[in-house]
Amino acid sequence: MIPAPFEYYSPSSLEEAIELLERFGEDAKLLAGGQSLIPMMKLRIIEPKVIIDLNRVPGLSYIREEGGFLRIGALTRYYMVEESELVRRRYPLLHEAVSQIADPVVRNMGTVGGNVCHSDPANDLPAVMLAYGAEMVAVGPNGERVIGASEFFRGPYQTDLRPGEILKEIRIPQAKPRSGGAYLKLERRAGDFAIAASAVQVVLDSSDRFEYVGIALTSLGPTAIRVDAAEKVLLGRSSSNLSSINEAAELAYKAAEPVSDLRGPEWYKREMAKVLTKRALLKAVERARSFTG
Amino acid sequence: MGEGRKPLRRVSITINGKRYEAEVEPRMLLVHFIREVAGLTGTHVGCDTTNCGACTVLMNGRAVKSCTVFAVMADGAEIVTVEGLESDGKLHPVQEGFVEEHGLQCGFCTPGMLMTSVWLLSRNPDPSEEEIRRYISGNLCRCTGYLNIVKAIRYAARKIREEGVSPIPRFTPEKPGRG
Structure with a gap:
């Protein structure tokens, strides 16, 4: 072809x-x-x-912590993120998601910026960026513009980028002590797009209560879905309270808008939104508790 | 340029140590450059949709699916194809491994499988079975002979460690590419 x-x-x-x-x-x-x-x-x-x-175009490929952010150049290829010791150690949500995109050979070419700008509802990184509360730095004829992840993903294959604008950098809030995340992805077979996936990022306070929660879903709607209601339920609550976590997972079930297709029926994907969100939350909490910064 | 005219681009791509220069349409895929311009038909076109990995080659030392790279993107790059593995009549350890461990049945996926194996061994000279299976997850064998493919790669890994050679072939500029 x-x-x-x-x-x-x-x-x-x-x-x-x-x-x-x-x-x-x-x-x-x-x-x-x-x-x-x-x-x-x-x-x-x-x-x-x-x-x-x-x-x-030179200068668009880098991963560094600077000015309170993890900054990733838009042309950074997946393998660079996957092989980055900094990302592996401090940004488990990002690392786990990138390591599951397509297959290792595709990851030698594909880019982080391409993934988010393509805004395919089955792409893994939009949900990751929503969960982190990341920012997209666009540059256009009128200079730079910073766009929050919640505003960036507009719909299937649609972003907030305006004519003439190019994504230059992605900024993820710098990892704090007692932060952690997880990306749980269900695939039919190795290398496939997700049937369903859940991205979770949390920060715990000194008494193990949720200080920050980001939850977003992949392949479960026309675009990546941020589950604000579940985030609100957990904020300020104890991370050892399993009923709160179950409640949040139930809200992910409600927020999902999947359609039946070759990857599974609507009801099944909705159930998976719940299961994956619960597991991702438990894993994120476990990681946050042992992360000292 | 006139409306509707699609000008050709001059590209220079080094394949197995030999430089190939040609005027190509920007839409030409790297796999077609390799097969039709360089005449190296060992690299196969399988699914043509980035799934199967039959077209895998090394580009600047990393395995890529050459059906999903435009030739213009590879301008100036160093490519290694399956034809570049054998050296002076001696099989590369991965080729020897596939022979000794019966790592192929119909053989269609083999060139891509070999190139991904070479890349894997350049990154990790002693991969576990799990690591091998993860690395080759983008290379599909529809004869489903994965068990022997894994054995073949382990054979090659042992051989490369014993001989202390570089998994990625090195080409001297004077040496013409094969094919």
């Missing part, structure tokens, strides 16, 4: 990429790792007239 013809540009700076994006508007698509875009072009689901390849 061969994609429809397109004009190809390979800018060597973000400024040049933004100029091209402004010039071609809706006709253009940005190419990062290509692991979702290229298959869609081959299947002729999309036929962009212009491809702007970001792979030669």
